[in-house]
Amino acid sequence: MSHPYSRRTFIHTSVMAGAVLAAPRHLFAATAAPKPPFPVADYHVHLSPTLSIEQAVNLGKQRQVQIGIVEHPGPGFPINTDADLKQYLERLRTYPVRIGLQPVYAGWSKSFSKTLLDQLDYVLMDALTLPRPDGGWLAIWQIDTMVDDEEEFMTRYMQFIEQVLTTEPIDIFAWPTFLPVPIARQYSQLWTHQRTQRIIDLAHARKIAIEINEVAHVPDETFITAAKRAALKFTFGTDSRNQNAAHFYYCYQMAQKCGLTEADMFVPKKK
Numbered sequence: 001m002s003h004p005y006s007r008r009t010f011i012h013t014s015v016m017a018g019a020v021l022a023a024p025r026h027l028f029a030a031t032a033a034p035k036p037p038f039p040v041a042d043y044h045v046h047l048s049p050t051l052s053i054e055q056a057v058n059l060g061k062q063r064q065v066q067i068g069i070v071e072h073p074g075p076g077f078p079i080n081t082d083a084d085l086k087q088y089l090e091r092l093r094t095y096p097v098r099i100g101l102q103p104v105y106a107g108w109s110k111s112f113s114k115t116l117l118d119q120l121d122y123v124l125m126d127a128l129t130l131p132r133p134d135g136g137w138l139a140i141w142q143i144d145t146m147v148d149d150e151e152e153f154m155t156r157y158m159q160f161i162e163q164v165l166t167t168e169p170i171d172i173f174a175w176p177t178f179l180p181v182p183i184a185r186q187y188s189q190l191w192t193h194q195r196t197q198r199i200i201d202l203a204h205a206r207k208i209a210i211e212i213n214e215v216a217h218v219p220d221e222t223f224i225t226a227a228k229r230a231a232l233k234f235t236f237g238t239d240s241r242n243q244n245a246a247h248f249y250y251c252y253q254m255a256q257k258c259g260l261t262e263a264d265m266f267v268p269k270k271k
């Protein structure tokens with residue numbers, strides 16, 4: 001496993017298959033929704049060998065989109081110590097970007113001192129790396145994820161979502177309502193009112209923003225409308241590592257359909 005958390009395989013395969021998106025019809029809409037008439041940001045950009053910080057900043061300028069950079073902390077990832085985090089912050093502070101982290105494992109923040117964590121503009125976390133009852137993790141974004149019993153899976157998934165939304169330091173909930181490939185087509189059936197309302201209530205309680213995810217086309221219009229009604233805030237995210245940074249299609253479409261305004265968007269304070 002050279003890079004256990006890379007989602008490039010997922011992205012590539014999903015685009016090829018065209019089958020795992022919650023709302024695939026939007027891929028085939030005749031016209032793209034326009035850029036919304038308010039400041040737009042992509043708070044889910046990863047630097048990589050195919051995307052330098054300079055390139056990310058330039059793409060943001062070209063597309064008139066503010067950029068937020070995230071990196072994964074923890075074992076197997078580049079940021080493991082206070083020294084790593086300090087260097088990450090100092091390097092990015094010289095660029096016109098917001099600086100975030102995207103932790104993967106619960107409890108990650110214990111490895112860092114609070115004064116350094118306080119210098120981050122935001123923390124974005126998803127609930128796609130489920131702890132297994134027998135140890136280890138299940139990365140449900142991987143294309144070969146198996147689901148034997150969807151109700152049992154949803155129960156487990158909801159438990160982990162609850163854990164992330166109630167116990168983790170988090171500003172933005174990423175990839176909300178994403179479902180693994182084998183059950184993606186049952187999206188509207190499995191995301192019952194009770195389940196989506198639970199997520200909305202938990203996010204509301206801690207003022208956690210909801211990411212509208214460009215890659216996975218989640219959450220769907222029904223969820224976004226309900227979350228907006230509950231006064232939740234939103235962010236747009238490409239989860240990109242290349243020239244797709246700051247390039248939005250689904251997010252703009254949802255902004256238009258759900259009537260999002262500047263007041264609905266979450267903007268982390270620059271520190």
Ligand SMILES: [Zn+2]
Pocket residue numbers: 044046070102239
């Ligand atoms: Zn990411």
